[in-house]
Amino acid sequence: MSVLPLVIAPDPRLAVCSGEVEEVNDEIRQLLDDMVDTMRHEDGVGLAAVQVGVHKRILVMEIDDQVYHVINPEIIESSEEENIYDEGCLSFPGQRASVTRPKRVKVKFLDYDGKEQILECDELMATCIQHEIDHLNGVVFIDHVSKMKHDMVMNKMKKIKKKLRPAT
């Protein structure tokens, strides 16, 4: 178990579409465990593999003390009713934006043991799983807001990242 380094925006890796997992094996389970460690270390509710630089369709969530290991997720139903949530992202430290998404979604995926599961999500979990599935498609939360807000957040991130970069 280990905490992995996060990919921080702006970074071209966050715009890459991740590939399907072909087999849920020990290597994948190791990655899932490390992703949960990383998410907890960073105090997040969700994390996609792309955020630790791995382009596989994998995400983890921890909501109401329950951990979800989600592989190859597919949204099979979305409600017409929408929800606005003030979202943040571990790849955008300190940044928030109000994003409108379907209030409820039904998601099909493979679990930690490679078994197919269907999860009905609403409220925070629905927002979280849609945010993470977006990551697997190379989409980030500020892609859903106005260009002005998007550019404002990106400019802030450029400055933040400059400070994060170790002086060499």
Ligand SMILES: [Zn+2]
């Ligand atoms: Zn995110």
